[in-house]
Amino acid sequence: MTVLQGQVVCTESYGSRKTHHYKSLPDGRLSCVLDTPEGGGYRSIRDFFTAVFLPQGYPESVSPDxxxxxxxxxxxxxxxxxxxxxxxxxxxxxxxxxxxxxxxxxxxxxxxxxxxxxxxxxxxxxxxxxxxxxxxxxxxxxxxxxxxxxxxxxxxxxxxxxxxxxxxxxxxxxxxxxxxxxxxxxxxxxxxxxxxxxxxxxxxxxxxxxxxxxxxxxxxxxxxxxxxxxxxxxxxxxxxxxxxxxxxxxxxxxxxxVCMETLNRARLSLVFQHFLEAIEIPGPDIINPQEPLLPGFRHQLKITLGAPLHSVTSNVAEFQKALEGNSTNYLIFFNQAAGTVFVLLHRQARSVDVIKACSHALLLEVLLSRDVALDVIVKKKSLLAVQKQLREGSKNNGCSVISETHRVLDMIFPKFLAGLTEAGWVTERNLLGPEEWRVDWTIAGKKTF
The missing domain is CATH 1.20.1250.20 (MFS general substrate transporter like domains)
Structure with missing residues (x-):
């Protein structure tokens, strides 16, 4: 390949802060030209302090905030x-x-x-x-x-x-x-x-x-x-x-x-409530400024993720009833009188399963405390009936409440999860803080010899 004298042979860059142009000289050597704007002395001092006090590759190597x-x-x-x-x-x-x-x-x-x-x-x-x-x-x-x-x-x-x-x-x-x-x-x-x-x-x-x-x-x-x-x-x-x-x-x-892309309970609660009301997912830049910074963020329900089985029930029949028709990697136990939601996580539960389980608990909280247009989203009158029962404090069947909200969440969660990814939220990991207890309820269906 023939290269003309004075022609730019190649360019190289150091992040977004430096650019070098290499030109050919008559004697065959390469001449390096630094693409430097006016005020080169100031730029040199700035580069020195950048190298000493900022991470290598700044600003690309760090978050925008x-x-x-x-x-x-x-x-x-x-x-x-x-x-x-x-x-x-x-x-x-x-x-x-x-x-x-x-x-x-x-x-x-x-x-x-x-x-x-x-x-x-x-x-x-x-x-x-x-x-x-x-x-x-x-x-x-x-x-x-x-x-x-x-x-x-x-x-x-x-x-x-x-x-x-x-x-x-x-x-x-x-x-x-x-x-x-x-x-x-x-x-x-x-x-x-x-x-x-x-x-x-x-x-x-x-x-x-x-x-x-x-x-x-x-x-x-x-x-x-x-x-x-x-x-x-x-x-x-x-x-x-x-x-x-x-x-x-x-x-x-x-x-x-700070604008964090991982979901903790406060950020997931804000995102999920916005999704139920507006059928859209706001990005981290919208939710982070709304996140409460004072301890004691009020919740209608006390949610425990990764609870041990013995803290929920000691009755075999009650446990088997919770397993009926369950196809997820978590089990929900809801006690409205005590204001608690216990979530049992399966041994194979991944981050997405934890997000779904927490969203399920938040859906119960929404039914208790907020007037949202759920009928517009899911078109299910049965869920509105569950909402009415919960708010009136009637003696409803806990299993039927869980069953109905399971069906609703199975309908809306795929769209919710896709929206999270599209909006820039990280779902491969989370900051929901589940406990370490994991249950393997599939063992009940295995044969023992």
């Missing part, structure tokens, strides 16, 4: 660094730094008790809530930051109550260790969401670099701030109030910027 989240996360980290400095100064003053009457032993005992209480808090919280942190990462991230501000406030106020100083700082240490567990776990969940090229380690490492830079800036600012607040409680409280408000606002904006 990465930059907005990181900006607000940087603001909240700076504010937290300042309030943390104020708290450290208060604690050091409380343990006796600068006080000639205090002893090293008393200060050491206080510090040991503070750290020991925090360690216990870390273990207890991880045991009780660790499995739920993935499901509601946004809520727990915001919860962790609010609790962190409460702990810092306690430390700032502790010197004003010398008789209870040790107790206050121990409780604060307990809270801060809970913050460490919740914040670290949710940060890992958000990192998994942001990493789009199996680059979790790189995203996490660059996030650490960003946080270190912010903490360094906070440290330098604190060096200027400490002499001003050393003996001025009014200024200390004023600065704490200002930076705490900034911290909470930045955290709210940060978690609101």
């Amino acid at each position: 990465y930059l907005a989240y990181q900006i607000w996360d940087t603001v909240q980290a700076f504010a937290s660094s300042i309030t943390g400095t104020l708290a450290t100064q208060a604690v050091l003053k409380g343990v006796g730094v600068g006080d000639e009457t205090s002893t090293v032993t008393a200060a050491t005992v206080t510090w040991i008790l503070k750290d020991g209480t925090g360690m216990l808090g870390r273990i207890v919280f991880a045991w009780s809530k660790g499995s739920k942190l993935d499901c509601d990462a946004k809520q727990w991230r915001l919860f962790a930051d609010v609790l962190n501000d409460v702990a810092i406030l306690m430390e700032i106020l502790a010197p004003a109550f010398p008789a209870f100083f040790t107790l206050i700082v121990c409780i604060s240490g307990f809270f801060k260790c809970i913050v460490g567990v919740a914040g670290g776990a949710t940060r890992a969940a958000l990192t998994m969401h942001q990493a789009r090229r199996d680059n979790m380690a790189d995203v996490s490492a660059k996030d650490g670099s960003q946080e270190t830079l912010v903490n360094l800036a906070g440290l330098l600012f604190s060096l200027l701030l400490i002499p001003l607040v050393a003996d001025n409680l009014c200024l200390t409280y004023s600065l704490y109030g200002f930076f705490t408000i900034l911290h909470l606002y930045a955290n709210y904006r940060a978690v609101r910027a």
